[in-house]
Amino acid sequence: MEQAKSYGSNKAQTGITITLALSMLLASLGTSIANIALPTLAEAFSTPFSQVQAVVVAYLAALTVSVVIAGRLGDAYGLRPMLVAGLAVFAAASLLCAIASSLPLLIAARALQGIGAGFLMTLAMALMRHTANEARVGRAMGLLGTVSALGTALGPSLGGLLIPVAGWRGIFWVQVPLAVMALILAIFMLPAAASKERAPSAGLWQVMNRQLVPNLLVNVMVAAVMMTTLVVGPFYLGIGLGLTATQVGFVMAVGPVISILSGIPSGRLVDAWGTDRMLAIGLVLLAAGAFLLALLPNGAGVYGYVLSIIVLTPGYQLFQAANNTAALADISRERRGTVSGLLSLSRNIGLIAGASAMGAVFAFGVGTEEFARATAPAIASGTRLTFLLAGAMMLVALGLAFAHQNSSRRSS
Structure with missing residues (x-):
């Protein structure tokens, strides 16, 4: 009002x-x-x-x-x-x-x-x-x-x-x-x-209450998974599936295009159905997309990869709209800048973790850090291990979100 x-x-x-x-x-x-x-x-x-x-x-x-x-x-x-x-x-x-x-x-x-x-x-x-x-x-x-x-x-x-x-x-x-x-x-x-x-x-510790911390932790994990697709994807598509650089670029553009198309509809769904429900659906789609990336492309090739991204990316936009809305929902005006900064920080930490830690998991699965010399089966093995871990992370994130929602209902 x-x-x-x-x-x-x-x-x-x-x-x-x-x-x-x-x-x-x-x-x-x-x-x-x-x-x-x-x-x-x-x-x-x-x-x-x-x-x-x-x-x-x-x-x-x-x-x-x-x-x-x-x-x-x-x-x-x-x-x-x-x-x-x-x-x-x-x-x-x-x-x-x-x-x-x-x-x-x-x-x-x-x-x-x-x-x-x-x-x-x-x-x-x-x-x-x-x-x-x-x-x-x-x-x-x-x-x-x-x-x-x-x-x-x-x-x-x-x-x-x-x-x-x-x-x-x-x-x-x-x-x-x-x-x-x-x-x-x-x-x-x-x-x-x-x-x-x-x-x-407000001091950071005043802002970092038990209501906000789960939003930030889940934000870190989701950002790490999304960065993993950007780090691992080009190697899997180029070496694992043998696509040309132009074809890799075309396939890698599918995710951003879906993000552009699904952002505003995701926000409308959050307004209509509430943050808790949309956050949970977003995390379920992210988990499903990650597991599909681990398993589907090995049998269905590039079509399996694209289908997995089509499942994963709308989940990310639903999560982002719901998580940001929920994190800022009950924050007083004089603290909104700090909370927005913490959301951006958690996202950036997740991107860095996805590029470094998940990149290291991929290298472990491949068996070498010299990806250009790796065989297609080795790249496929590294991709499978990395996205199985990513899917498990999304299940943990889903558990955190449910625990947080239950705790919020009890306290209210």
């Missing part, structure tokens, strides 16, 4: 939604767009690939470190001014990346861009919860999930188009006007009330 009074105009709400969606798009686009330029950067700076990777790692590390800080600053000084500051940092850093004259300067600028992205990712979520109509919170979270998937999917494609035309600098130049546009929109479209409600920021 309060939010309807403040942000009831459809035109105003549309402007707010576009601003926050563009902010989330920029953060996710920055995550994926530089990856495709790594070979070009290695050639441009005459540097080994291992050193050029820091262009990607610096962004991800800075983003991971800054998300909770961004949330706490948003709670202390206002969500709107901190998002505006984040957009200004992101725009300036994108410009510095585009004009960088050496690899160390580019890495430093990418770290600064990652800090800005941390503010965008965290505060866009907090502001979306802050301004959304209570009956449409799930839909708002689903929209952010869709936009995040769109940015991640768009990055490599956009980079692939820009690099032949404008060189590696083009992937950063294109982000400058987008960030400036988002900055202008944030200044004029976001409600002033979001900058006036300032309160002393």
Whole structure:
């Protein structure tokens, strides 16, 4: 009711939604767009690939470190001014990346861009919860999930188009006007009330109560499983099934496309059926998809792999919309920034765990870390072991979610 009074105009709400969606798009686009330029950067700076990777790692590390800080600053000084500051940092850093004259300067600028992205990712979520109509919170979270998937999917494609035309600098130049546009929109479209409600920021231990911790733990596990598909998938498709690089890229695009299409419908289902039910269904689909990835492709080949992804990916979007809505449901306004930061942090920790720990499980299953020399059966064996473990993790996550729901019902 309060939010309807403040942000009831459809035109105003549309402007707010576009601003926050563009902010989330920029953060996710920055995550994926530089990856495709790594070979070009290695050639441009005459540097080994291992050193050029820091262009990607610096962004991800800075983003991971800054998300909770961004949330706490948003709670202390206002969500709107901190998002505006984040957009200004992101725009300036994108410009510095585009004009960088050496690899160390580019890495430093990418770290600064990652800090800005941390503010965008965290505060866009907090502001979306802050301004959304209570009956449409799930839909708002689903929209952010869709936009995040769109940015991640768009990055490599956009980079692939820009690099032949404008060189590696083009992937950063294109982000400058987008960030400036988002900055202008944030200044004029976001409600002033979001900058006036300032309160002393709550301590992390005050926020990390028993209601929130299960949401964060399950978020870590789900993100780890989703990253596993991105790490293991290319090796299984390329070596295990013998697909060409073009075919691998086409098959790997199925997941992001489904994410884009299923994000908003997932949010609508959360609004209609409630967070508990949709979170459970999302986790069941994730577990089923992971077990299918372990077993189905070995017999059905690429069709089995695609079918497994078709089951897994909507489960992820349902989970994201339900989990984010549930985590922010009963959080007071002065703590929403911090909780949004913790959600982003748990997701990033899960992505890192998926790339490292689950990658190590895959290597153990293959029997070597030199995947290029591994046989197709060895790759298939590693894939099976990794996704059996991923499916087991989703069953544990489902158990945690049910225990949390039962505990919440008893306490209420």
